[in-house]
Amino acid sequence: MRCAFNTALMTSAHTAFAEALAKVFVREGLRVLTPESFGVCAPESVDIYVDTSDSTDGRDVFTEGAGLDESLTRRIYEHNVLRPMTLLEAHLKALIGGQGRRLCFLSSRAALTSSALADSNWAYKLSKAALHMFLQMAANKLLPMGFTFRLFDPLCGLLAPEAAAEAAFSYFTRRRGTERDNPMRDDETRLVLRDALGGEHAW
Amino acid sequence: MNAVFITGADRGLGYALCASYLADGFTVFAGKYLCDYSLLERLGERYTERLHIVPLDVGNPESVVAAYAYTAERVGGLDMLISNAALMGRVNCSLLDPPMDIEAAWRSFSVNALGALRLAAAFMPLLSAGQTRRLCFVSSEVASVTLMKHSRSDGFPYPMSKASLNMAVRLLFCKYYPLGYTFRLFHPGWMKRMLPDGSLSEEAEYDPTDIAATARNYFDNDLGDEHRLIMLDYRGREWPY
Numbered sequence: 556m557r558c559a560f561n562t563a564l565m566t567s568a569h570t571a572f573a574e575a576l577a578k579v580f581v582r583e584g585l586r587v588l589t590p591e592s593f594g595v596c597a598p599e600s601v602d603i604y605v606d607t608s609d610s611t612d613g614r615d616v617f618t619e620g621a622g623l624d625e626s627l628t629r630r631i632y633e634h635n636v637l638r639p640m641t642l643l644e645a646h647l648k649a650l651i652g653g654q655g656r657r658l659c660f661l662s663s664r665a666a667l668t669s670s671a672l673a674d675s676n677w678a679y680k681l682s683k684a685a686l687h688m689f690l691q692m693a694a695n696k697l698l699p700m701g702f703t704f705r706l707f708d709p710l711c712g713l714l715a716p717e718a719a720a721e722a723a724f725s726y727f728t729r730r731r732g733t734e735r736d737n738p739m740r741d742d743e744t745r746l747v748l749r750d751a752l753g754g755e756h757a758w
Numbered sequence: 759m760n761a762v763f764i765t766g767a768d769r770g771l772g773y774a775l776c777a778s779y780l781a782d783g784f785t786v787f788a789g790k791y792l793c794d795y796s797l798l799e800r801l802g803e804r805y806t807e808r809l810h811i812v813p814l815d816v817g818n819p820e821s822v823v824a825a826y827a828y829t830a831e832r833v834g835g836l837d838m839l840i841s842n843a844a845l846m847g848r849v850n851c852s853l854l855d856p857p858m859d860i861e862a863a864w865r866s867f868s869v870n871a872l873g874a875l876r877l878a879a880a881f882m883p884l885l886s887a888g889q890t891r892r893l894c895f896v897s898s899e900v901a902s903v904t905l906m907k908h909s910r911s912d913g914f915p916y917p918m919s920k921a922s923l924n925m926a927v928r929l930l931f932c933k934y935y936p937l938g939y940t941f942r943l944f945h946p947g948w949m950k951r952m953l954p955d956g957s958l959s960e961e962a963e964y965d966p967t968d969i970a971a972t973a974r975n976y977f978d979n980d981l982g983d984e985h986r987l988i989m990l991d992y993r994g995r996e997w998p999y
């Protein structure tokens with residue numbers, strides 16, 4: 556089945572997962588735009604938007620006394636929260652002008668407050684908690700305008716980027732939960748996190 | 759003697775908690791940020807020995823370290839740490855009415871979430887030397903992603919920061935509960951604003967002094983299920999976080 560989106564905007568295609576996802580988009584006939592491809596002239600119309608920001612850092616550890624590394628925490632927050640906010644604002648007009656109005660973001664099941672563990676990546680987890688809240692509040696504004704949201708955990712380290720990209724493509728481009736004989740049933744208003752193996756995780 | 763440290767103590771809930779603990783004989787270290795309010799100084803006239811006003815900006819790591827040093831010079835251990843300080847207030851941060859004040863999200867995060875974490879990290883040695891080893895955090899219903907489904911608000915930064923705060927408390931809980939520390943996460947309800955003369959604004963529902971009493975009920979008493987981190991509100995109701 557031909558997917559319903561023609562143009563995908565990816566905020567970056569530099570990670571192995573993002574690169575693999577860009578390849579799947581192209582294979583499936585989508586035009587893929589990245590900041591490198593459109594330079595300073597932002598595109599006028601975009602159907603599906605994928606923010607690939609998902610930055611972790613091995614030095615992101617909490618120590619008693621010192622707490623978190625301040626400048627590293629700022630960098631992680633900038634990358635995972637402030638940048639996605641800025642970019643979404645910048646591209647919103649093109650998304651309104653497009654056909655798909657689908658917004659996709661990356662997160663991790665390790666960064667869900669109800670089940671997070673203290674092992675590592677505290678600044679990352681704090682940043683993702685903020686991102687989740689931003690997306691829920693953004694969804695409250697944008698769902699009535701026909702936007703839909705996808706939040707995805709590529710399970711980096713567990714799954715090959717290519718396999719994660721196939722799963723992401725399927726999750727990003729399908730419609731969620733409408734039944735042909737029951738059009739009242741629509742799952743699109745629920746913001747959830749799904750992982751590359753199809754698992755869905757509660758906040 | 760029991761000793762507590764309370765942040766954001768010069769007005770509102772923080773001030774009401776100070777007054778309540780002082781009245782019950784506690785030694786109170788009261789974090790004070792700006793100098794607009796002098797309610798604490800007035801309280802200090804009554805409790806010269808037991809109230810210590812500590813300059814503190816939780817958004818600034820050096821200030822947290824200095825507040826710790828100040829406290830450690832005066833007391834051998836703390837029983838409770840109450841992280842109550844918060845940056846609130848409206849900011850222009852609407853996706854549909856650009857430009858968003860993106861830095862406001864960082865400022866809220868740095869004070870409301872990181873601030874609490876900075877404080878906990880710095881004060882652990884004093885807490886470990888105390889009797890109760892309890893860390894209390896004042897959060898909010900807006901920390902819950904699930905419940906924000908019903909919000910039409912444009913003010914992203916504050917709820918984002920409280921969501922991060924809950925994550926910070928969750929991580930602290932996972933790390934320190936097995937070491938004998940207990941945790942409280944509290945949603946105080948919609949409180950009236952305390953004005954510089956100690957009177958309350960008309961707007962909002964609850965008097966911070968009444969909320970301080972219910973908060974203390976939760977903060978001071980042991981629970982049967984300390985192994986579970988929960989967020990309780992001023993009526994003892996549990997909230998998802």
Ligand SMILES: NC(=O)c1ccc[n+]([C@@H]2O[C@H](COP(=O)([O-])OP(=O)(O)OC[C@H]3O[C@@H](n4cnc5c(N)ncnc54)[C@H](OP(=O)(O)O)[C@@H]3O)[C@@H](O)[C@H]2O)c1
Binds near residue numbers: 841
């Ligand atoms: N009011 C409500 O309806 C409501 C609802 C839900 C949750 N809460 C939470 O309940 C807590 C208390 O609320 P409230 O209404 O009593 O607040 P408030 O009257 O606005 O007082 C906030 C306190 O935090 C201090 N503060 C602000 N920035 C600080 C910083 N960088 N470092 C240290 N202290 C700082 C303020 O100091 P200055 O006086 O010097 O500015 C003040 O003492 C907060 O955590 C708030 O998020 C309140």
